[in-house]
Amino acid sequence: MLLDVKISGAPHLLPGVTTQEIHAYRQRVARPVAELAGYFTGEGHILDEARITQHLFPPLDADIFLSHSSVDGDKAIALAIVLERLGLKVFVDSCVWGNVYDLLKRVDDLRSQKVGGSDAYFYQMTRRTSASVYMVLNAALHRMIDHCEMLLFLDTSSTRVGDVMKDDSCLASPWIFSELRFATQVARRGCVRHTVVSMDNYRDLVSPPQPVIRFSNPGNRHTLPWSTLQGVLHEAKLLPPTTDRDIRVQTVLDEIYRQLDLTPFERHLLGWTGREMEVCGKAGKGRWPR
Template sequence: MYIGFELNDYQPLRKVHPVEIYAFKDQAKGTFDKLSDYMVGKFKGQDVIDAEQLADHLFPTKKAHVFLSHSHRDADQAIELAVALKDKGLDVFVDSCVWGYFHDLLDALNEVYAEPQKKPEGGVVYNYRKVTDLTAAVHMMLAGALQAMIDRSELFVFLNTSNSIPMNNFAGVDRTFSPWIYSELQFSATARSRVPMRKRVIMDSVSIQENRQYKAIASNEVLLSFKAFNKHLPKVDGGELKTWFGNAHVQGNRALDSLYSASDIHENFFRLRKALEKSEQLGAY
């Protein structure tokens, strides 16, 4: 990851045909057939599943210019944006496209490993503890894959809507109900910033090393809210992005450079990162 920004008040960059959206989803999604395909043997009587192969199929490794963080309720907008940016030679990673088989995996784990137990008064109940542990492991595995994808992408974009941040300035901070958005924003705030090779010849190398510990803040009862770590992201509104899209006549990395310049994203990102680092030293974040 090099830099990032927060996109507010999204506006479609161009009209996107439903066929384009379908094609994008189809080429981006992972695969999952049956759990037995990932069994590699037994250890002390327990099935051994190849977690790496499973992750590669559910969440295939891709290279992208842009990582787009968004609420799953905004998936259509995110894909619409990704399809339009492809006109500029930019590959966009939209994580919602690769989660289609995730619940199939959870269903398979429940079916195979939920343990039936007879009740003393008759009947059967299921013990889901083993499945819960497996599910937690799968979540950790995929969270790691997401972070690796953010690290490989040059630009991190957070699509800020009422779905992704439903609680604005609540108890002093923006809050999200999505643990995935929380994880992505948190990682983007602490990830190493790697200057692309083409930038190193025209600017001093920037090295920001941070070691931070954050905690999710749980709300009452069953609804969990998470602090949205978005203070380090400069704000770009949909109108600005649409103006850039209409005026830019370059492709690939040159398109990224023109986007950075159009909204002063580069300068603002590093200014906010430095401010965040200073406030963190003072315990104010």
């Protein structure tokens, strides 16, 4: 991973994306749980992490990891659709949550004893399977973050516990906490850049109530107002078509990076030196380089 960025001030609904498109996106990326026998190894008593990961988390060469609250699922998918229209590949974390919960329910139905014919399970028998399946999910999410160039965190009131606590800086989701914490600790890697150009130059070059647990917010290294991101995405739609996906993706991502106050080390990871660093410095946050 190269950068992690918090998106603030996103609207309730993203214009230009229909509910039909959001539904179609969910259907396209869905990875339904297979027959449980395929996840067990040995004599059928041991869950195989590798088999679960291979099926529920297929290899995806994503550019962006999109982290968000489960309440903002449609909003996150709408943003992913907008980004994919520009040629970027996006991994939406919530698209695998349901699969993991479905897997856990089916494993408990098969392996855990129920209490007197009710729908309740014995706690001692379910906590181990829960911990194991959640660890599989957590490890897979961390691996995906590490492989993506950028993590985008869709920050809304739904991600925090401000409705029940005076301190609204704390997170309500253990998954978001884990993703953001990992993003602050993962090694930063530079990205190969064929050339660094602005979008202007690109046009010339190319055609029920649950218990609340509060988690400390690890934070993000950068914050980008939604209005600024929206401006970048609007300009990107005006780019001419091209068959070279790498150049188009690089151009869009670099234009997002130019809106951030990058450190010298981050610019070094991007390979921005000399003229490129000067252009970025003149552009400043929220302004287009000319």
